[in-house]
Amino acid sequence: MRELGAARLDDAELLAVIISSGTKGHSAEAIARDLIQRFGSLTGLANRPLEELLSIKGLGDVKILRIAAALELARRTANEIIHERERKTK
Secondary structure (H helix, E strand, O other): OOOOOHHHOOHHHHHHHHHOOOEOOEOHHHHHHHHHHHHOOHHHHHOOOHHHHOOOOOOOHHHHHHHHHHHHHHHHHHHHHHHHHHHHHO
8 A cells, every 4th residue: 555555456455454454364355355245345334234244254343343433434534525515515
């Protein structure tokens, strides 16, 4: 990410940065790709209850909370952008 910049990474690679570490025989990127494939997209992942994620191999409480925090920051950022655009058009 440092070399290419965040914008050059795909969703799974960015999610792997948040996940941070994998498990024996299953890298953080492999876990991230599995999550995106299982839920269809980051949006699909974001719409799942945290309890559902606990059943996924390679995800524990800390990783799930990191993912949830990152998704919440994304939601808040999107809402700020939307509200700012609405203010500018009024």
